[in-house]
Amino acid sequence: MSQVIFIKGLMLGIALAFILPILLPPGRPWRVPGGIVLGLATGLILAALIPGGYLSYVISFLIMASIYGLLSLGLNTQWGYTGHLNFGVAGFFAVGAFTSALMTIEAPTGVAAQYTQVLFGLEMPFLVGVATAAVVSGVVALIVAVPVLRLRMDFLAIATIGVAEIIRLIFQNERWLANGPQPLRGIPQPARCLFESEGCAWLPEGMAWIIEPLTTRDYSAFYLIVVAAFLALLYLIIERACRSPWGRMLRAVRDDEASAAMNGKHVTYARVQSFVVGAVVMGIAGALYAHYTVAIDYSHFHALFATFIVWIMLMLGGSGNHRGAILGAIIIWAVWSGTSFIASGLEPVLAAIHEELPGRAQYIRWLLVSLLLAGIVLFRPQGVLREEMRVSNYLRKDGGSRDG
Amino acid sequence: MTGTSPENNSNNATASASPLLEVRNLTLDFGGLRALNGASLQVRQGTITGLIGPNGAGKTSLFNVVAGYFAPNAGRVLVDGEDITALPPHRIFERGICRTFQIPREHASMSVLENLMLVPTGQSGEGFFASLFRGGRVRAEEQAHREHAEQVLEFLNLSHLAHEYARNLSGGQKKLLELARTLMAEPKLVLLDEPGAGVNPTLMERLRENIERLNQERGITFLIIEHDMDLIMRLCNPVIVMSEGRHLMEGPPEAVRNDKRVLEAYLGGQYAAAEG
Numbered sequence: 163m164s165q166v167i168f169i170k171g172l173m174l175g176i177a178l179a180f181i182l183p184i185l186l187p188p189g190r191p192w193r194v195p196g197g198i199v200l201g202l203a204t205g206l207i208l209a210a211l212i213p214g215g216y217l218s219y220v221i222s223f224l225i226m227a228s229i230y231g232l233l234s235l236g237l238n239t240q241w242g243y244t245g246h247l248n249f250g251v252a253g254f255f256a257v258g259a260f261t262s263a264l265m266t267i268e269a270p271t272g273v274a275a276q277y278t279q280v281l282f283g284l285e286m287p288f289l290v291g292v293a294t295a296a297v298v299s300g301v302v303a304l305i306v307a308v309p310v311l312r313l314r315m316d317f318l319a320i321a322t323i324g325v326a327e328i329i330r331l332i333f334q335n336e337r338w339l340a341n342g343p344q345p346l347r348g349i350p351q352p353a354r355c356l357f358e359s360e361g362c363a364w365l366p367e368g369m370a371w372i373i374e375p376l377t378t379r380d381y382s383a384f385y386l387i388v389v390a391a392f393l394a395l396l397y398l399i400i401e402r403a404c405r406s407p408w409g410r411m412l413r414a415v416r417d418d419e420a421s422a423a424m425n426g427k428h429v430t431y432a433r434v435q436s437f438v439v440g441a442v443v444m445g446i447a448g449a450l451y452a453h454y455t456v457a458i459d460y461s462h463f464h465a466l467f468a469t470f471i472v473w474i475m476l477m478l479g480g481s482g483n484h485r486g487a488i489l490g491a492i493i494i495w496a497v498w499s500g501t502s503f504i505a506s507g508l509e510p511v512l513a514a515i516h517e518e519l520p521g522r523a524q525y526i527r528w529l530l531v532s533l534l535l536a537g538i539v540l541f542r543p544q545g546v547l548r549e550e551m552r553v554s555n556y557l558r559k560d561g562g563s564r565d566g
Numbered sequence: 567m568t569g570t571s572p573e574n575n576s577n578n579a580t581a582s583a584s585p586l587l588e589v590r591n592l593t594l595d596f597g598g599l600r601a602l603n604g605a606s607l608q609v610r611q612g613t614i615t616g617l618i619g620p621n622g623a624g625k626t627s628l629f630n631v632v633a634g635y636f637a638p639n640a641g642r643v644l645v646d647g648e649d650i651t652a653l654p655p656h657r658i659f660e661r662g663i664c665r666t667f668q669i670p671r672e673h674a675s676m677s678v679l680e681n682l683m684l685v686p687t688g689q690s691g692e693g694f695f696a697s698l699f700r701g702g703r704v705r706a707e708e709q710a711h712r713e714h715a716e717q718v719l720e721f722l723n724l725s726h727l728a729h730e731y732a733r734n735l736s737g738g739q740k741k742l743l744e745l746a747r748t749l750m751a752e753p754k755l756v757l758l759d760e761p762g763a764g765v766n767p768t769l770m771e772r773l774r775e776n777i778e779r780l781n782q783e784r785g786i787t788f789l790i791i792e793h794d795m796d797l798i799m800r801l802c803n804p805v806i807v808m809s810e811g812r813h814l815m816e817g818p819p820e821a822v823r824n825d826k827r828v829l830e831a832y833l834g835g836q837y838a839a840a841e842g
Contacts, residue, residue: 399698402697402698403694403697403698406691406697406704407683407684407689407690407691407692407697407704407707407708408691408692408693408694408696408697409697410676410680410683410684411684411692413673413675413676414673414676414684416675417672417673417674417675417676418671418672418673418674420635420667420671421667421671421672421673422673422684423634423635423654423655423656424633424635424655424659424664424665424667424671425659425684425685425747425751426655426656426659426660426685426687426751427656427684427692428654428656429656435694439694482675549675551675551676551677551729551731552677552680553676553680554680554683554691554708556691556704556705556708556709557679557680557708557712
C-alpha cells in the first residue's frame with residue numbers, strides 16, 4: 163500500500179469513524195468504540211481495494227450524504243419533534259451558504275470587481291464563516307417565524323415554500339449582494355494549503371513529509387473529515403437537547419397544542435425555538451456546502467434538490483428519530499446517485515424508441531425516487547428507524563422503560 | 567340516587583367564605599352566537615362545586631375563558647382576588663388552575679409516565695441550552711418528577727400502565743390520566759369537564775372516590791361540569807346551574823333538583839309546567 167493510498171484511506175477512515183457511531187444502535191457500550199474501529203478499518207480497506215477514481219467518487223458521495231444528513235437532522239427537529247411542515251429547507255440552506263461565502267471570500271478589486279459584485283468579502287477563517295452562517299440563518303428563521311408560525315400544516319407548508327422562493331430569488335436578482343445570477347466563485351476551503359505545493363505556513367516542518375505526496379485532487383478526503391465531524395457534533399447536540407425535557411415539550415406541542423398549553427407550556431415559544439434550532443442546523447449545512455463546491459449560485463437552491471429530497475430522506479429514515487434522519491439521507495443519496503447509472507444504462511433503449519428520449523433520460527431518476535416515496539408511505543410510513551416511545555434519555559437507566 | 571350530599575363537603579363549604587374563583591359578567595361571542603351572556607359565579611375555597619345546565623348553556627365556554635383558552639369579549643376572571651382575565655394558558659396554569667377536557671387530550675405518542683412528567687412547570691431541562699449544559703441538574707429534576715409521577719399513578723391505581731402509550735388507554739383510563747395530570751401540578755383549583763362521560767360504572771366510582779379524597783386530603787377545590795346527575799348529587803355541593811350563557815341559580819343539590827327554573831331550563835317552559 164503506497165503512502166498516498168494509506169493516507170487517503172486513513173482520512174476516509176477518520177470520517178467514517180465520525181459517521182458510523184451515529185448509525186449503530188444506541189444504548190450499547192460498544193457503540194462508540196465499535197463505530198470508530200469499524201470506520202477506520204472500512205476506510206483503509208476501501209482505499210486498498212478500490213481504484214483511486216472510484217475512491218474519489220465514494221468520498222464525494224459521503225460529503226454530499228453528510229450535508230444532506232445535516233439538512234435532514236434540522237428538518238427532523240422541526241417536523242419530527244414539533245410537527246412544523248417546513249417546505250422551506252432550501253431557503254435556510256441558501257442563507258447559510260451565501261453568508262459563509264461572503265464572510266470568507268476576498269472582495270474582488272480592480273477589473274475583477276466589474277465582473278463580480280459582492281456586498282462584502284471579509285476573508286474571515288472558515289469556522290467564523292460557518293458560525294456566522296448559523297447565526298444569520300437562525301435570525302432569518304426567527305424573523306420568518308413571527309408571521310409564518312401562526313399557520314399550521316399545509317398552510318405553513320405553502321408559506322415556507324414561499325419564503326424559500328423569496329430567498330432564492332433575492333440571491334438570483336440582487337447583483338450587489340452576491341453577484342446576482344452569476345455564480346459566486348472563489349469560496350476558500352479550510353486548510354486547502356496542506357494539499358498545495360507550497361504547503362501551509364502554520365504546519366511544523368517535521369510534519370510536512372506526511373502529506374507531501376498528496377495533491378489538491380486529494381483535498382476532498384480531508385474535507386470529508388470536516389463535514390463528518392460537523393455531522394457528529396450537531397447530531398450529539400440535537401440528540402441531547404431533544405432527548406430531554408426540551409424535546410418532550412416539543413413533542414407534547416406536536417401531539418396536541420391545546421393540551422400542552424393547558425399543561426402550562428408556552429406553545430408559541432416552543433414552536434419558535436424548534437424552528438430556529440432546525441434552521442441553524444440547515445444554515446450550517448449550507449455553509450459546508452458552499453465551501454465544498456467553491457462556487458455557488460441561486461440554481462443550487464431549488465426546492466427539488468434542497469427541500470423535497472430532504473423530506474424523502476426524513477420520511478424514509480424515520481421522522482422523530484435523529485439516527486433515522488441521517489440514515490435516510492445516506493440511503494436516499496445512494497439511491498439518487500445510483501439511479502444516475504440506471505438512467506445512463508437506459509439511454510440505448512430509449513434511443514431505440516425515439517431519438518429525443520435519451521436526452522431526457524435523467525428525469526427517470528425523479529420518477530424512481532417518487533416511486534420510492536410512494537412505497538415508503540404505503541409500506542413503511544414510520545420509516546426505517548421508527549420514533550421511540552421514550553423521549554427523555556434520563557429515563558433510560560432502569561429496565562422498566564420499553565422502547566417503541 | 568340518594569339525594570344526600572356527603573357531609574364533609576358541606577363542612578368545607580362553610581369553612582371558608584372567600585371565593586377562590588370569581589367570574590364577573592363574562593361575555594363571549596363566536597360570530598353571531600353569544601356563548602356567554604354576562605355569566606357571573608363564585609367558587610369557594612375547598613368545595614366541590616358542580617356546574618350543570620342544558621347543552622349550549624356555556625359551561626365549557628366558561629372553562630375555556632377561565633383557563634385562558636379564549637379571551638372574553640367582556641367581563642373579568644379573578645383568582646384569590648387577582649385579575650387573571652385573558653392571561654395566556656400557561657400563565658393561568660402557573661397560578662394553580664388546571665383544566666381537563668371533555669374528550670381526553672392525551673399526548674398520544676408518549677408513555678403515560680412521560681405524559682405526567684411533562685406537566686411540572688419550571689423544568690430547567692425545558693431550556694435548550696440548559697438541556698445541553700446542565701445535565702446534572704436536569705437529571706436530578708427528572709428523577710424527582712419521575713418519583714412524583716409514579717406516586718400519582720399509584721394513587722390512581724394506574725401504575726401498571728406507566729410504560730404504555732397514552733393512545734392505547736381506554737376512554738375511562740384516559741379520563742383518569744387527565745385527572746393524574748392535574749395532580750402533577752399541585753393545583754389549587756381543578757376544572758373537570760365531564761369527567762364521567764363515557765366511563766363505565768366501576769371506573770366512575772373510582773373517579774368519584776379519587777375526587778373526594780383529593781378534596782379532603784389535599785384541600786384541592788374542584789369545579790365539575792357533569793351531566794350525570796347521580797355523580798353531581800353524590801359529589802357536589804353547591805351546584806351551580808347555567809342556562810343560555812348565564813348563571814341561573816345555585817344551591818345544595820336537593821334544592822337544585824327541586825327548582826322549577828332548572829326544570830324549565832332543561833325541558834322548556836311548557837313541559838316543565840306539565841311536569842309540575
